[in-house]
Amino acid sequence: MAKQLAFRTVHEPQAGAKWQSLFELHWSAYERWFLSEGERERPGYLAGFNALRRHMPELLPTYERLCALAGGGDLSSRMLSLYRPPAYITGCSQAVLANGNSNVLVRNYDYPPELCEGTILSSCWNGRQVIAMTDCLWGVLDGMNDSGLAVSLAFGGRTVVGDGFGAPIILRYILEFCDTTPEAAEVLARVPTHMAYNITVNDAQGRYVTAMIAPDRKATIKRVPVATNHQKKIEWYAHALASETLIRERQLSILVDDDATTEERLVSAFFAPPLYRTDHRRGLGTVYTSVYRPLQGRVQFHWPEHEVDLSFTHFPETNFTIHYGPRHHGAG
Numbered sequence: 001m002a003k004q005l006a007f008r009t010v011h012e013p014q015a016g017a018k019w020q021s022l023f024e025l026h027w028s029a030y031e032r033w034f035l036s037e038g039e040r041e042r043p044g045y046l047a048g049f050n051a052l053r054r055h056m057p058e059l060l061p062t063y064e065r066l067c068a069l070a071g072g073g074d075l076s077s078r079m080l081s082l083y084r085p086p087a088y089i090t091g092c093s094q095a096v097l098a099n100g101n102s103n104v105l106v107r108n109y110d111y112p113p114e115l116c117e118g119t120i121l122s123s124c125w126n127g128r129q130v131i132a133m134t135d136c137l138w139g140v141l142d143g144m145n146d147s148g149l150a151v152s153l154a155f156g157g158r159t160v161v162g163d164g165f166g167a168p169i170i171l172r173y174i175l176e177f178c179d180t181t182p183e184a185a186e187v188l189a190r191v192p193t194h195m196a197y198n199i200t201v202n203d204a205q206g207r208y209v210t211a212m213i214a215p216d217r218k219a220t221i222k223r224v225p226v227a228t229n230h231q232k233k234i235e236w237y238a239h240a241l242a243s244e245t246l247i248r249e250r251q252l253s254i255l256v257d258d259d260a261t262t263e264e265r266l267v268s269a270f271f272a273p274p275l276y277r278t279d280h281r282r283g284l285g286t287v288y289t290s291v292y293r294p295l296q297g298r299v300q301f302h303w304p305e306h307e308v309d310l311s312f313t314h315f316p317e318t319n320f321t322i323h324y325g326p327r328h329h330g331a332g
Contacts, residue, residue: 048081139168148204156196162215164192
């Protein structure tokens with residue numbers, strides 16, 4: 001069955017009417033998701049508020065403003081804290097090429113299109129401009145700030161669920177309050193996550209790390225330029241086979257280790273198998289490709305027949321629809 005997703009670019013420095021419209025557009029779907037395991041399974045408002053105050057206190061004023069814009073309801077405020085949300089998984093491939101000639105973070109986001117918001121948001125909530133593909137209304141799937149710090153997340157391929165935050169809000173916190181990869185690494189080492197994720201970070205100086213975070217063990221943070229959907233070893237074999245995580249990791253490792261690889265060669269590889277995936281029927285297809293260039297403050301979002309080129313000085317608002325399917329994959 002062919003699928004489609006409406007994307008939009010939204011520029012709103014301070015959260016206001018535009019963010020409120022996004023909330024109203026997506027809230028009914030998020031409410032169903034938040035209650036999918038029963039309301040008792042979700043933490044109360046004070047638990048989420050206190051967790052934010054303890055682990056990411058600088059984010060509280062933004063959280064409170066968004067809760068107010070959302071109407072101040074109990075359920076929406078609990079969901080927006082992203083503290084112990086329902087479990088969810090993604091695919092994704094990501095790689096950094098940082099050397100004397102290049103400094104770029106590239107990623108494919110593999111997920112069911114119908115579950116992606118499709119919003120690329122330009123904001124300046126805490127004195128830093130941030131461009132990000134949003135998730136959970138203010139979280140970040142991948143993004144960059146005006147200091148040149150770029151981040152991207154990939155599911156870690158483990159079924160463990162525990163006490164912590166959804167990764168998208170951790171990425172939002174990093175982009176709002178960190179300038180460099182070492183600062184981001186400190187956050188990733190101390191803020192608890194509720195599921196296993198591989199977070200790749202790259203900054204304007206070409207410093208990069210991949211952090212393997214999980215609720216049941218200490219974060220592993222190393223100068224590794226690639227990440228797919230497993231951590232130290234394969235633990236969820238069915239997911240690993242379906243997502244071809246080892247094949248994608250090997251492809252990326254060969255590319256970034258080859259001195260002949262240019263930015264153009266790396267980006268092109270994300271447009272072809274095994275990195276580019278078309279299994280949208282099982283929710284494992286590529287929804288978009290993003291390319292972050294920290295030195296230029298520039299980000300490109302790619303689809304086979306469409307491209308959006310954005311920066312902190314050039315961010316036109318637009319809407320377009322991408323069609324996904326075996327015979328039709330283009331913009332409309």
